[in-house]
Amino acid sequence: xxxxxxxxxxxxxxxxxxxxxxxxxxxxxxxxxxxxxxxxxxxxxxxxxxxxxxxxxxxxxxxxxxxxxxxxxxxxxxx
Numbered sequence: 001x002x003x004x005x006x007x008x009x010x011x012x013x014x015x016x017x018x019x020x021x022x023x024x025x026x027x028x029x030x031x032x033x034x035x036x037x038x039x040x041x042x043x044x045x046x047x048x049x050x051x052x053x054x055x056x057x058x059x060x061x062x063x064x065x066x067x068x069x070x071x072x073x074x075x076x077x078x079x
Contacts, residue, residue: 011066027051027062 012026022038033054037045054062 011069013065013069025062025065027066033058033062 010026010028012024014025015023020040022036024034024036024038026032026034026036028034028051030051032048033051034048035046036043051059
């Protein structure tokens, strides 16, 4: 993935459940895919991979998520 393919350098998504569990997904274009799971302010799982080493299906899933967020967030801010 290059900057020509996407108009942003980094995308970060943080999801929080009602019981306080946090899931952070961060994708840095051409560099790193980082997934961090926290519970009660303590990291319970952490996974980081160089973008070139991410399996093809996972890379496509992340790209789809990034595309969907890139298209949706402006719609939410207009409201």
